[in-house]
Amino acid sequence: MYTKSFKALMVRKMADPNGPGATSIAKEIGVSQSTLYRWASGTDTVDVAELPEPPSFSMSMKRMSNMKRPQDWSPEEKLAAVLEAASLSEEDLGPFLRSRGLHEAHLQQWHDQMLVGLEPAPTTRTVRKRIQGLEKELLRKDRALAETAALLVLKKKPRTFGGTRTTTRPYSQEEGACPSRTSVAPGGQT
Numbered sequence: 001m002y003t004k005s006f007k008a009l010m011v012r013k014m015a016d017p018n019g020p021g022a023t024s025i026a027k028e029i030g031v032s033q034s035t036l037y038r039w040a041s042g043t044d045t046v047d048v049a050e051l052p053e054p055p056s057f058s059m060s061m062k063r064m065s066n067m068k069r070p071q072d073w074s075p076e077e078k079l080a081a082v083l084e085a086a087s088l089s090e091e092d093l094g095p096f097l098r099s100r101g102l103h104e105a106h107l108q109q110w111h112d113q114m115l116v117g118l119e120p121a122p123t124t125r126t127v128r129k130r131i132q133g134l135e136k137e138l139l140r141k142d143r144a145l146a147e148t149a150a151l152l153v154l155k156k157k158p159r160t161f162g163g164t165r166t167t168t169r170p171y172s173q174e175e176g177a178c179p180s181r182t183s184v185a186p187g188g189q190t
Contacts, residue, residue, distance in 0.1 A: 007039045014040060070106045078110045
């Protein structure tokens with residue numbers, strides 16, 4: 001993601017005895033300290049000396065701060081990027097993506113989203129028919145549920161044999177002993 005010249009500039013800053021330390025440089029540019037040391041170990045002093053003068057640190061940071069995150073792009077910008085990338089060759093696609101801070105996955109995702117957006121919307125008549133069908137099915141299911149609930153209630157009621165149901169009167173002391181509580185002698189006498 002970082003250019004060789006940017007890495008070389010950071011290695012020079014880190015190697016400068018009067019310059020800031022690796023920790024402050026890492027915090028300033030937003031990379032880990034181990035990444036800076038890896039850049040330093042991967043760079044020969046000859047390579048650093050042979051590179052053209054890298055852009056200043058402030059210029060590099062300004063360029064990076066001007067780059068938008070892919071999540072922050074407007075739909076118009078996404079469309080323009082997808083169309084422009086489609087017209088590029090395979091060799092030109094890499095520099096194009098790097099210059100804008102994108103990955104190929106972003107372009108593919110945006111392309112898919114645009115294709116979904118181009119699908120025709122269902123007509124209002126089709127939607128209305130679907131809603132009517134769903135409402136009809138819901139009404140049918142409500143009726144079936146009510147019928148099932150009624151059958152369940154009827155099933156729970158006690159059944160009586162003989163057609164009529166008798167009720168017992170509560171016992172009162174004025175009437176005397178309750179006939180069901182009177183003891184019957186084995187001979188049928190009370």
